Amino acid sequence: MARKKRIKAEQILDKAYEMVLTDGLKSITARKLATELDCSTQPIYLEFGSMDHLKNAVLEEAKARLIWYVSEEQRTDNPLVNLGMGYMRFATIEPQLYRALFIDNHFGEDKTKSFVSQLATQALRKYEPLMNKPEAERKRISVETGVIIAGIATLLNTSLVSLSEDEVYALLTRMLKRCLEGEPVTN
Structure with missing residues (x-):
């Protein structure tokens, strides 16, 4: 049985956007974002493919x-x-x-x-x-x-x-x- 997806694209984008509002775009790294979301970096790359794609979404x-x-x-x-x-x-x-x-x-x-x-x-x-x-x-x-x-x-x-x-x-x-x-x- 496949694991249930815990972190969705919308949650990742919301947290990344929140980080930009607080600390600017430079603050967004996969590791920092994963820490904020309490997950690994895998869901970020799974949903967005790359940090550039995530930043474009932001x-x-x-x-x-x-x-x-x-x-x-x-x-x-x-x-x-x-x-x-x-x-x-x-x-x-x-x-x-x-x-x-x-x-x-x-x-x-x-x-x-x-x-x-x-x-x-x-x-x-x-x-x-x-x-x-x-x-x-x-x-x-x-x-x-x-x-x-x-x-x-x-x-x-x-x-x-x-x-x-x-x-x-x-x-x-x-x-x-x-x-x-x-x-x-x-x-």
């Missing part, structure tokens, strides 16, 4: 969390401000995960860039002030707003600045308005 979970923060933060009818506020909440409520994604670059530059680009494109797809602008202008606005949002979120995450949610909202609103009104790109 990345997918992190993406889902960020999407949740961004989609839940619908404070205004301005998707740029909402996107920024969602990032700020993510950076301050889940600081280790934010660091793993955006500061320590644990998941790889290409994966992170691609994901953030998709998220921003989706948020801005129906944003009226951008619809009638030339492609070069939309790109300028996208890059500038991305730098502003990431900069503020990182400063908050690393406690280099301390701002209330209302202060962040006001700052984002002013800065993003300036981006939209910025100098047009000329070719």
Whole structure:
């Protein structure tokens, strides 16, 4: 009779995610995770094949969390401000995960860039002030707003600045308005 499987993929992923939130992605090793789960490393490799596959699953979970923060933060009818506020909440409520994604670059530059680009494109797809602008202008606005949002979120995450949610909202609103009104790109 085959032994009953005690540790399931979901349990492994939950514990790995918990470890990332507490100590960052570097904290996840097969041995540490097995110790936390009170098992051998065998179930980890059986369920995920490799630590890279497990870390990719954690990345997918992190993406889902960020999407949740961004989609839940619908404070205004301005998707740029909402996107920024969602990032700020993510950076301050889940600081280790934010660091793993955006500061320590644990998941790889290409994966992170691609994901953030998709998220921003989706948020801005129906944003009226951008619809009638030339492609070069939309790109300028996208890059500038991305730098502003990431900069503020990182400063908050690393406690280099301390701002209330209302202060962040006001700052984002002013800065993003300036981006939209910025100098047009000329070719």
